[in-house]
Amino acid sequence: xxxxxxxxxxxxxxxxxxxxxxxxxxxxxxxxxxxxxxxxxxxxxxxxxxxxxxxxxxxxxxxxxxxxxxxxxxxxxxxxxxxxxxxxxxxxxxxxxxxxxxxxxxxxxxxxxxxxxxxxxxxxxxxxxxxxxxxxx
Numbered sequence: 001x002x003x004x005x006x007x008x009x010x011x012x013x014x015x016x017x018x019x020x021x022x023x024x025x026x027x028x029x030x031x032x033x034x035x036x037x038x039x040x041x042x043x044x045x046x047x048x049x050x051x052x053x054x055x056x057x058x059x060x061x062x063x064x065x066x067x068x069x070x071x072x073x074x075x076x077x078x079x080x081x082x083x084x085x086x087x088x089x090x091x092x093x094x095x096x097x098x099x100x101x102x103x104x105x106x107x108x109x110x111x112x113x114x115x116x117x118x119x120x121x122x123x124x125x126x127x128x129x130x131x132x133x134x135x136x137x
Contacts, residue, residue, distance in 0.1 A: 034070055034097040044109075044124050045101055052117040054095070059119060061134040065107045067100040068121055068134075113137045 035050045047068060051059060054074040062069045075092040105123035112121045112134045121134070 034072075034095045036070075036097065036099050038099070038102060040125075044122050045103075045105055047099065047101075047121040047123075049097070049119040049121070050117060051095065051114075051119050053093075054117070056114045056136055059114060059136055061112050061119070061121065061136060063107065063110045063121065063123070063134050065101070065104045067098060068110075069096075069098045070119065071096045110134050111137070 036047060037049075038045060038047045040046070049070055051070075051072050051074075053076065054072045058074060059070070059072040072095045073092070074095075075090070078087070078089045080087040101123065103125055105125055107123075109124035110121065111123075112119060114120070114136050119136070
């Protein structure tokens, strides 16, 4: 038979808090991750990233021959008024992701476009070069 003392209960509380914190942190990481697909088409690599609700001006893309860093911020405010109620909601979200190209690409060939919530980044395979900010068309 195990003898209980107060430290056992305190240790259990800390263990439970630690588990809850880790679960919350995993959930927060998932929410801020940008879903990305990379494929090869006609000798170039095409990366697509889903950024729904983000304005083009709020997206930053930095790229080099080894990978791409995507960062973005979005915020929204909803306000409804009726004779019986008032509702006002605000939300904001920050995205950040660094994705490595599956092979080196020509840094100067990297281009980006944004349409209907999808960021598309293209680059020619093979090459080296300095990192740079990529203007989104």
